[in-house]
Amino acid sequence: MRHIKIWVVAVVALIGNNASAQTDYQKPPAEILELADVKAPSASIVSRNNKYLALLDRSLYKSLEELAEPELKLAGIRINPENFSLSRGTYYTGLKIQHLISKEPITVKGLPANLKMQSFSFSPNENYCAFINAAFNKLSLWVIDMKTGQAKEIIPSGISATMGSAYMWGPDDSYLFVRYKGDKAKMPEVRELPKGPATQDATGVKAAARTYQDLLRNKQDEAKFDYYTTTSVVKAFVDGRPIQQVLKDGVYKSFSYSPDGKYLLAEEVRQPYSYTLTYGSFPSRFNIYDINGTFVKTFYDRPLQDKVPVSYDAVEAGKRSIFWRSDMPSTLMWAVAPDGGDPEQQSEYRDEVFQSDYPFTEEKLVCKLNNRFSGIEFGRKDMAIVYDYWWKNRNTRTAFIDPSKENSPLRVIWDRSTEDVYSDPGDFVNTYNQYNRAVLQYSKDGKSLYLTGEGYSPEGNKPFIDEFKIADAKTKRLWRADGKSTYERVIRIIDAEKKLALTSIESPKVYPNYYLRNYKGDSKPTQLTFKENPYKALADVSKQKINYKRADGVDLYATLYLPAGYDKTKGERLPMLMEAYPTEYKDAKAAGQVKESPNAFISLYWGSPVYWVMRGYAVLEDAQFPIIGKDKEEPNDTYIPQLVADAAAAIKAVDSMGVVDKNRCAVMGHSYGAFMTANLLAHSDLFAAGIARSGAYNRTLTPFSFQAEQRSYWEAQKVYNDMSPFNYADKLKEPILFIHGDADNNPGTFTLQSERMFQAIKGTGGKARLVLLPYESHGYAARENILHMLWEMDTWLEKYVKNKKEISMK
Numbered sequence: 017m018r019h020i021k022i023w024v025v026a027v028v029a030l031i032g033n034n035a036s037a038q039t040d041y042q043k044p045p046a047e048i049l050e051l052a053d054v055k056a057p058s059a060s061i062v063s064r065n066n067k068y069l070a071l072l073d074r075s076l077y078k079s080l081e082e083l084a085e086p087e088l089k090l091a092g093i094r095i096n097p098e099n100f101s102l103s104r105g106t107y108y109t110g111l112k113i114q115h116l117i118s119k120e121p122i123t124v125k126g127l128p129a130n131l132k133m134q135s136f137s138f139s140p141n142e143n144y145c146a147f148i149n150a151a152f153n154k155l156s157l158w159v160i161d162m163k164t165g166q167a168k169e170i171i172p173s174g175i176s177a178t179m180g181s182a183y184m185w186g187p188d189d190s191y192l193f194v195r196y197k198g199d200k201a202k203m204p205e206v207r208e209l210p211k212g213p214a215t216q217d218a219t220g221v222k223a224a225a226r227t228y229q230d231l232l233r234n235k236q237d238e239a240k241f242d243y244y245t246t247t248s249v250v251k252a253f254v255d256g257r258p259i260q261q262v263l264k265d266g267v268y269k270s271f272s273y274s275p276d277g278k279y280l281l282a283e284e285v286r287q288p289y290s291y292t293l294t295y296g297s298f299p300s301r302f303n304i305y306d307i308n309g310t311f312v313k314t315f316y317d318r319p320l321q322d323k324v325p326v327s328y329d330a331v332e333a334g335k336r337s338i339f340w341r342s343d344m345p346s347t348l349m350w351a352v353a354p355d356g357g358d359p360e361q362q363s364e365y366r367d368e369v370f371q372s373d374y375p376f377t378e379e380k381l382v383c384k385l386n387n388r389f390s391g392i393e394f395g396r397k398d399m400a401i402v403y404d405y406w407w408k409n410r411n412t413r414t415a416f417i418d419p420s421k422e423n424s425p426l427r428v429i430w431d432r433s434t435e436d437v438y439s440d441p442g443d444f445v446n447t448y449n450q451y452n453r454a455v456l457q458y459s460k461d462g463k464s465l466y467l468t469g470e471g472y473s474p475e476g477n478k479p480f481i482d483e484f485k486i487a488d489a490k491t492k493r494l495w496r497a498d499g500k501s502t503y504e505r506v507i508r509i510i511d512a513e514k515k516l517a518l519t520s521i522e523s524p525k526v527y528p529n530y531y532l533r534n535y536k537g538d539s540k541p542t543q544l545t546f547k548e549n550p551y552k553a554l555a556d557v558s559k560q561k562i563n564y565k566r567a568d569g570v571d572l573y574a575t576l577y578l579p580a581g582y583d584k585t586k587g588e589r590l591p592m593l594m595e596a597y598p599t600e601y602k603d604a605k606a607a608g609q610v611k612e613s614p615n616a617f618i619s620l621y622w623g624s625p626v627y628w629v630m631r632g633y634a635v636l637e638d639a640q641f642p643i644i645g646k647d648k649e650e651p652n653d654t655y656i657p658q659l660v661a662d663a664a665a666a667i668k669a670v671d672s673m674g675v676v677d678k679n680r681c682a683v684m685g686h687s688y689g690a691f692m693t694a695n696l697l698a699h700s701d702l703f704a705a706g707i708a709r710s711g712a713y714n715r716t717l718t719p720f721s722f723q724a725e726q727r728s729y730w731e732a733q734k735v736y737n738d739m740s741p742f743n744y745a746d747k748l749k750e751p752i753l754f755i756h757g758d759a760d761n762n763p764g765t766f767t768l769q770s771e772r773m774f775q776a777i778k779g780t781g782g783k784a785r786l787v788l789l790p791y792e793s794h795g796y797a798a799r800e801n802i803l804h805m806l807w808e809m810d811t812w813l814e815k816y817v818k819n820k821k822e823i824s825m826k
Contacts, residue, residue, distance in 0.1 A: 044806035047553075047630035051620055052806055053799075054550040057527065059108070062518065063138040064448055066116055066510050068162065069530070069544070070145065072136060073110030077622070077799035083791040085152075087759075089230035090241045092294025093178065094761065094793075097202045098153045100176040100244060101134075104793065107150055108133040113165070116518075117532060119544060124160060126167040135181050139189040140452040144254055146192060148175065148182050153202075155182060157194060159254050170256060174198050176247045179269060183252070187277030187307075187452075190254060193262065195247040203243050208236060216291055223322045224720045224728065225292045229761045232291050241289070242267065249282070249309075262309035269300055273307060275451035276345035279374070280305040281315070281338070290322060297321035302338055304376060315348065315376060326720045326728065328407040329359035329366075331388060341419075342453035343394040346374040349382070351389040359408070367404065371419065381423045387411060393444055394419070395456035395465070399486075401444060402426070408726075410434045410602055414441075416486075429489050435606035441491070442469020442482065445509045460513055463487065468506040471496060476561070477613040479505045481517060481535055495535035502526075503613035504533075518544075522617040524559050525549060554618050556580035557629050561614040564669035566661050571608025574639035574666060577618075577629040578675060589677035591818045594636040594666060595625040597689040598659065600643050600651040600724035607642035622802045623686050623709065623795075628813065634676050639666045641692065652725050652732075655739050659692060660700045667702055680704055682817045684809075687711060687765060687794065688723055690754075694741035694773065698748045705816035707809055709755040710765050710794055713773040714742035718764040745776035751783040753812045755805055757792025765794060785812070 043049055056076040062069050087103045088095045096103040109131050113122040132150040139145065146159045155175040160167045175182050176197040183194045214234040232238055249263035249271060263271070267285040274281075286299045299320045304312040316335045324332050333356045341347040349371045355363035365384040369392070372379050387404035390412070394400045398420045405412045410433045415426035432439050445466035447457040457466055464483050471478040478499040482491040494515070497504040502523045507530065510516040515536040522528035527549040531541035558578040566572055574594075582590070601607040620626055629635045641662040645651035651658075663683065670676040682705045685693045690711025697706045712718060715736040719729035729736045737743055756770040767788065774786040787808050789801040796802050 041800050041804045042807040043803045044627075044810050045631065048627045048806050048810060049803070050553050051551055051627055051630065052622070052803060057547045057550060058110075058112075060530065060545065061136060061138075062116060062507070062530075063142050064452075065142055066508070066518065067142050068122075068138065068145075069114050069116045070136060070138075071112040071114075071545070072108040072133065073112075074106070074108045077802060078104075078797045080791065080798040080800045083798040083801075088240060088244065089761070090237055090244070091232050091289065091298070092228055092230050092296065094230060095178050095244050097244065099150060099155055100178055100197055100200075101150060101155055101182075102177060102180075104797065105134055105150070105177075108136070111136075113145070113160075113162075116544065122162065123165045124167060125165050128156075128158070128167075128169070135177075135183065137185065139185050140187065141189045143189045146183065146185070148177065157183060157192070157252055159192075168256075170254065171196075171252050171259065174200075176244075178244050179247075179267070184271070186251065187273060191251045192254075193271065193273075194250050194252045194259070195268065196250040196259065196261075197247050200243075203240060210234060210236070214291065221323065222325075223292075224326045225322070226326065226720050227718050227764050227766070228292075228294050229763060229766065231294065232289055238287075238289055241295070245285070245295075262307075263305065264309075269295070272340060274340050274346035274374075275342060275449075275453050277451075278307055279312065279346050280307060280309070281340065281348065283318075283338075288320065290320060293320075293322060297324075302335075313376060316350075325358050325360070327359050327726050328721075328724075329388060331357040333357045335370075337389065340453075341371060341394060342451070343397065343449060343455050344373070345451075348372050348376060349392070353388070366406070369402065382419050383417045383424045383426060385413075385426075387413060393446070393454075393456055395458065399456075401429075401456070405434070433603060433606065435601055435603050437470075437472040437606070437609050437611055440469055440472060442467040442471075442480065444484070445512065457509065457512055459483070466494075466509060466512055467491065468509065470505070472609060472611060474610055475499060476610055476615070477503065477505075479519075481506060481509070495533075499613060499615065501615060503615040503617075504531075523615050524618050525555055526617065528617055549617075551618060551620055553630065554626075557618070558582065559614075559618060561610075562669055562673075564665055566665045568661065570604055570642060570644065572640045572642070572662065572665055572669075573608070573610055574669075575614075575637045576670065576675075577626055577635040577637065579629055579632055579634075582675075584673070584675050590632065590634040590675060591680040591682070591813075591820075592634040592636060592667075592670060592676045593625050593628045593682050593684060593813060593817070594639055594663075595684050595689070596639040596641045596662070596666075596692060597685060597687075598641040598643050598655075598662075598692050600645070602645050602651070604642075604644050604646065607644055608640070612638075622805075625684055627806065628810070631810065631813075632818065633813070634670065636666060636670060650725075650727070650732075650735075652735050652739060655735070656695065656699050659695055660702070663696050663700065663702050680817050680820050682706060682813055685709070685711070687762065691741070694748065694752065695739070695744075697750045697752055698741045698744040701750075703750055704820050705750055705812060706752040707755070707812060708752060708770075709805075710757060710760055710762070710770070711754075711773075712765045712769045713740065714769060715740045717766070717769065722764055742773055742776055745773065745782065746780035748777055748782050751785075751812070751816045752777070753785050753787070753808060755787045755789065755808065757794060757796060757801075758788040759791055760794050762794035 058071040094103045128149050134148045136147040144159045149156045154173040157171040176195045183192045245267045250259040269283040271282040300318045302316040321332045335350045338350040355361040367385040367389040369382040385404040387406040390405040391403040398418045400419045414430040415428045417424040445457040446454040449455045467482040471480040478497045480496040481494045504521045507518040519533045520528045527547050530544040533541040563573045643651040671678045683703045684707035686709040690708035693706040693708040754770045777784045
């Protein structure tokens with residue numbers, strides 16, 4: 017691995033002394049460092065038949081050196097050219113496996129010395145598990161025999177993961193399908209002069225595109241994209257036999273096999289490529305092969321998707337969402353929009369669902385939907401459950417259909433708003449059929465299905481298990497978490513007849529662990545995992561849900577943390593750090609619905625505001641900031657006044673409790689929360705300072721929709737301009753700290769957004785600081801960068817909030 021000098025750190029600039037500089041990496045105070053530098057708890061993976069539990073160890077952060085590894089940005093993906101994988105991927109450094117119920121451990125032997133495990137999975141019949149080991153310059157495929165615990169390498173090199181997962185288990189446990197590049201090495205870096213300029217044409221046809229990043233720019237990029245994404249598909253055998261080619265070289269976006277294991281469906285990306293869209297919109301061809309790679313037929317030629325409207329209810333014309341039906345041997349299904357994918361076009365139905373059995377020559381209409389198709393679950397040949405959705409009015413429907421009939425009528429079970437979480441009936445429980453595919457779980461008599469859900473309520477989430485009667489769609493409550501002191505959620509049903517479920521139980525001070533619960537009676541659940549709380553320093557911190565109202569009567573809530581030992585009766589009022597993220601609604605009643613449990617574990621991550629409760633701050637986390645569009649009005653038509661009203665209500669609530677000094681409040685947010693932060697400082701005097709991470713501040717640079725705003729800039733110029741804090745940089749007088757990754761790949765939040773916003777404040781006499789974190793994308797990953805970010809935030813809060821002085825901004 018190449019080495020870098022990690023003293024090259026955050027680029028910073030500070031107004032006040034007009035300084036621009038680079039500074040060495042810093043660490044936050046001990047109280048924060050103790051929480052930020054803990055050992056990450058292991059990740060849990062349960063095998064599909066509930067036989068095994070794998071516990072995977074991981075590092076909490078990457079190192080800066082890892083983040084600085086070579087990276088190519090091509091067609092919306094980021095590739096590590098050294099080992100042909102997606103860059104910035106998560107990996108695991110340790111593995112333990114146990115029998116789920118008995119907790120009996122399986123001793124795993126022979127793992128690679130420098131383990132960087134990715135893509136861990138159990139085989140269909142759970143005789144093996146597999147994983148990719150990522151070295152600096154290669155990927156290798158390993159399998160573990162579950163009987164012996166012995167790990168062995170079955171492909172030492174030549175694997176590619178640039179287009180997603182490097183492998184997929186075959187129909188049985190004897191082999192895996194693998195993306196294989198052979199002995200192809202890193203593309204030679206030859207400086208090639210262009211043969212001419214890169215050109216694009218607007219032909220008079222509407223072809224709007226969102227502000228994607230990492231796009232192709234020229235023919236050289238096209239050549240690199242082809243080089244790094246082209247692979248064959250081979251069979252790799254667990255017994256060590258030589259690999260066998262199945263599909264010849266191509267750019268395989270995806271491939272999957274039929275439930276009976278006889279056919280392969282492969283989506284192959286084709287030219288011409290686009291310089292305004294990511295590879296997901298490139299032309300592609302859906303080909304069908306037999307399981308050994310013999311070509312059967314081309315099922316669908318998908319054109320370049322450059323004319324899809326930007327509306328959130330818009331979809332591509334032609335066949336889409338092509339997949340194998342899970343309860344039939346070899347039947348393909350897909351959806352087609354009669355309105356051509358354009359929601360502005362009038363149509364009696366918005367989607368039609370089709371299917372085709374082998375040999376895939378005849379198409380049969382399954383059903384017609386009033387909204388867009390969003391999924392289907394199969395039970396029997398004559399029964400399935402179909403889902404549809406319409407964004408504009410937030411409507412979703414769930415209905416029974418008979419897929420054995422042509423154009424089956426719908427028996428609607430639920431017709432509801434996705435915003436109304438209190439009416440959420442939950443999700444149907446699945447099991448696995450003879451093809452090892454997920455299907456609906458029936459009761460023994462075949463008359464009932466089962467549901468599990470979060471159980472949203474004004475008191476907080478109380479997850480449940482229901483029996484659902486097929487005949488009349490009525491439900492019977494089998495179990496519900498009491499929610500008094502713990503938050504217990506259902507991971508999966510182990511045995512519906514014996515009423516056994518795998519659940520996770522946690523409380524504010526107790527880390528989530530798996531339990532086996534018999535929900536037939538009141539017996540105590542059996543603990544299966546024993547992960548410890550890594551944040552014991554927070555043991556005496558106070559956590560409480562607070563409920564309050566906006567000035568217009570909208571119900572709001574937030575989580576309030578107070579320092580250990582704080583006693584408000586002594587009259588001390590605390591400085592406060594508030595974190596929020598605006599959410600758009602069409603229903604004011606739904607906006608105030610509680611969507612979490614007050615008993616959830618106090619969990620931290622790199623961007624959490626809760627660290628500062630250890631520094632003597634009151635912390636208001638996840639304060640609800642609804643932006644509501646009433647009647648025909650869109651939410652963003654009144655974005656600014658609603659945003660300020662949300663903030664004012666939160667500060668009034670904590671001020672009335674007597675715990676917060678309303679003159680020493682800071683607001684922070686990430687991404688759309690950063691956009692919120694800049695707007696609050698520009699349009700109110702509620703806060704002493706702000707912290708905005710990885711945001712976008714000039715909406716004219718995201719002209720074809722952003723967040724939940726469907727309209728383009730030219731359809732809603734006033735909305736775009738009014739919402740852009742860049743236009744009000746001269747009004748932004750409270751100090752604001754901008755932090756941004758200098759390799760942000762999120763659509764819309766280009767690093768340039770923070771740079772230009774900072775320059776606007778600088779040019780109009782405001783007070784700000786800009787910190788650019790080397791190599792970071794939209795979410796931050798390197799330990800050095802994250803600890804420095806926490807130091808920057810703490811320094812800012814100490815100076816401008818806790819120890820605030822009245823400074824004239826004139």
